[in-house]
Amino acid sequence: MALAACSSPGSAPADTATTSATTSASASADGAPSCGTDPVTLSAYIETGFPLPKDLADEFSKQYPNVTFDIREDQFAVITQNAPRVLADDPPDLMRLPQVSELAKDGLLLNLDSYATAFGWDQWPASQLEQMRVDSEGRRGDGPLYAMGLNFSMTGVFYNKELAAKIGMTEPPTTLAEFDDALAKAKAAGITPIAQFNGGATGGLAFPLQNLMASYGDPAAVNAWIWHAPGATIDTPTNLKAAEHLQQWISDGYFADDINSMDYATMMSRFIDGKSLFIFDGDWESGNLDTQMAGNAGFFLFPPAEAGGKFAAMSAPLTYGISAKAEHADCAAFFLDWVATNEQARTIAVKVGGSHPMGPSDAFMPPVDAGTVTAETLAAGAQIGADNGSMDFIANATGAIYAKSWTPNLQKMVAGQQDAQGLLTSVQADYESQIGN
Amino acid sequence: MEQRLAEAHREDPTEQYTAENRRRALRARRLRRGVLAMGLVVPAAVAYGIFVIRPIALTVQYSFYEWDGVTPSTWVGLANYAHLFRDPELYGSILNAFQLIVWFSLVPVALGLFTANAIRGFATSRLAVVSRTVLFLPQIIPLVAAGIMWSWQLSTDGLVNQVLRLVGLGGVTRAWLGDFNTALPAVGVIGAWVLFGLCMLLLLAGMTKIDPALYEAARIDGAGPVREFFSITLPSLRQELVVCLTVTIIAALASFDIVYISTQGGPGNATLVPGLEIYYLAFFQREVGMASALAVALMVLVLAVVLPLQRISREDAS
Incomplete structure (x- = not known):
């Protein structure tokens, strides 16, 4: 204890992490890895409250009876806080991961490239795995693969069909101008156009803002910024137009007037109760909305600025990784491959997870009832794939950029204390100082 | 041996x-x-x-290192402390904590004194027991529950705004925790509500040990209730007042639970307090060194405010 207290903090665990990372990466050199036939217990550290990983684990154990799961659950915030410690001190075989770049840079995650080759993951649409690639500088988008998705989520705009009919919106808007028109009509009809959570430390206005950015500009440029491409800036002319557009929505009164104190749950309950026309949200709510607003909820991708333009959306894999010190790395990788390729697993990913499964674009898709929100979000996933419009979320650029930069600045914008240019300048300054260290 | x-x-x-x-x-x-x-x-x-x-x-x-909690650290000397005084977000959180002292400390102590004095007037009746219990109840409610409950009451359609509309003050209703001007006072009200019962009970206990003969003597000398309060009750309660102030000031400076539950520091850092900032720095920004420096600064600050208070009470005792 005395020794540990005198040496500088953090030197010991990092050494062990780097050495074991090299040994376990070479373990899978021969042939396609599998779980073998001997009894294996995979230790998994997952996010509580979501049945998908457990249902997948149960099905896997049914198909491969020699594999059992030892599952530990925590809230995502807890996982985020403890990720480096858990990966270093109590390495799980499978773990739900927050943003991967620092974990990968610190040598805590297993490099999955050899598995990607062995299982053929490198033949999938490249955009699916881009977000989980990290280079030696900790920049994402390129380099070795450090994680895998159980599925990938899709964001866009949900709308209330009854309220839409009242303002004469029969088809989802196809251009930004049509969307603006719907907002104005709703406002005039006394309907709250958009309920969007923006309270506490979660500035939900980042959703429409990023949609506007991709509508005016190039989604690849937004990704470059999120993934720390050298010289990338958020303060670009098209992003400024997007931020000004958002500010215009605020001053036109298109958002509920209490969004600065609205949390996510409040937004959902207001939308489900028919108190707002639109919300910006993701397909993780598809199943929920199909149950609670059966037939009355619709989904569309945020429209491009010009008619016929390409669609873009925030889309992220439900990221799972393997610890650099995992005991059963081969089996864990085999499980991740099974999730993306097994028909039963893909069905569970859609039915339970509500999102599009990972894997090749022509892979098996389970049948979904037409007219449901789930069908619409899955179709949107295909559209985004075709337009190559998948974006990571601007809130993921650094560990603190969401809570400490986007959120306070967007809240200030709602209160009239920040303008579009100030928002971008301020976030860019925080981004640079956070990346600098 | x-x-x-x-x-x-x-x-x-x-x-x-x-x-x-x-x-x-x-x-x-x-x-x-x-x-x-x-x-x-x-x-x-x-x-x-x-x-x-x-x-x-x-x-x-x-606090003397730059460290992400896992990988090797770098010695940076006093750089973290220097940064603390330059970054408006960091020293802003400390200023917010000082504003909270008014709500967490001065308001409950003042209200506690007033209420305890009132209750003392009918100390023997059953009403005294009931009011003591009711007023102390907030103290036994977990802070997280208090935070959640109040964030509902202070929301746009919450109880507070309903009451305001009922009495014709619909014009001042707002999302109290989401408004830049009212968020910090609103958080303060929650803290005052929680700490009021503790102060009242402590002060009431202090009042019961005041010799009744003093009051009798004062009354014979022709003193009214106000004079009694300022000449006998207040001076006799110095020890209890110091305890109340110490506990509540620490609660204000080291506040975390209520803020974390009700506003998480928002809107736009309006309710950011050092406890929350330390949490964000250590677990989201992974700047363990900076978080430690702020924690040390907070500890020094608490001691700097609380130790002189202790001296007042000791001087008084001797």
Whole structure:
């Protein structure tokens, strides 16, 4: 204890992490890895409250009876806080991961490239795995693969069909101008156009803002910024137009007037109760909305600025990784491959997870009832794939950029204390100082 | 030591009591008592050392490093502390905490004094027991529950705004926790509500030990209730007031739970307090060094405010 207290903090665990990372990466050199036939217990550290990983684990154990799961659950915030410690001190075989770049840079995650080759993951649409690639500088988008998705989520705009009919919106808007028109009509009809959570430390206005950015500009440029491409800036002319557009929505009164104190749950309950026309949200709510607003909820991708333009959306894999010190790395990788390729697993990913499964674009898709929100979000996933419009979320650029930069600045914008240019300048300054260290 | 004790026993029956022997026996008894005392103190002292002293020492050590909590750290000397005074977000959180003192400390103590004095007036009736219990209840509610409950009440359609609309003040209704001007006071109100009961109970307990003869004498001298309060009650309560202020000021400066639940520091850092900032720095920004520096600064600040208070109470006692 005395020794540990005198040496500088953090030197010991990092050494062990780097050495074991090299040994376990070479373990899978021969042939396609599998779980073998001997009894294996995979230790998994997952996010509580979501049945998908457990249902997948149960099905896997049914198909491969020699594999059992030892599952530990925590809230995502807890996982985020403890990720480096858990990966270093109590390495799980499978773990739900927050943003991967620092974990990968610190040598805590297993490099999955050899598995990607062995299982053929490198033949999938490249955009699916881009977000989980990290280079030696900790920049994402390129380099070795450090994680895998159980599925990938899709964001866009949900709308209330009854309220839409009242303002004469029969088809989802196809251009930004049509969307603006719907907002104005709703406002005039006394309907709250958009309920969007923006309270506490979660500035939900980042959703429409990023949609506007991709509508005016190039989604690849937004990704470059999120993934720390050298010289990338958020303060670009098209992003400024997007931020000004958002500010215009605020001053036109298109958002509920209490969004600065609205949390996510409040937004959902207001939308489900028919108190707002639109919300910006993701397909993780598809199943929920199909149950609670059966037939009355619709989904569309945020429209491009010009008619016929390409669609873009925030889309992220439900990221799972393997610890650099995992005991059963081969089996864990085999499980991740099974999730993306097994028909039963893909069905569970859609039915339970509500999102599009990972894997090749022509892979098996389970049948979904037409007219449901789930069908619409899955179709949107295909559209985004075709337009190559998948974006990571601007809130993921650094560990603190969401809570400490986007959120306070967007809240200030709602209160009239920040303008579009100030928002971008301020976030860019925080981004640079956070990346600098 | 034991050997010497044994010797004393062996010599006792054969030899005459001498001054030397008596001194030895005395020393042995003192030793035995010392060992017993040590035995009682050591477990607590060890626990204190491991769970209080060591973390504080480590925090001080970390504050001189730039460290993400996992990988090797870099010695940066006092750079973290220098940054603390330059970054408006960091020192802003400390300023917010000082504003909270008004709500967490001054308001509950003032209200507590007033209420305790009122309750003392009908101390023997059943009403006193009931009001004491009701007013103390917030203190036994977990802070998280209090935060959630109040964030509902202070929301756009919450109880507070409903009442305001009912009495014709619909114009001032707003999302109290989402408004830049009212968020910090709104958080303060939650804290005042929680701490009020504790202050009242402490002060009421203090009042019961004031000699009733003093009041009688004052009344014979023609003093009214106001004069009684300022000349007898208030001066007699100095010790309790200092305890109340100490506890509540620490609660204000080190606040975390209520803010975390009700606003998470928002909107736009309007309710950011050091406790929350330390949490964000350590667990979201992974700047353990910076978080430690702010924690050390907060500890020094708490001591700087609270220690002089203790001196006031001690001077008063002597």
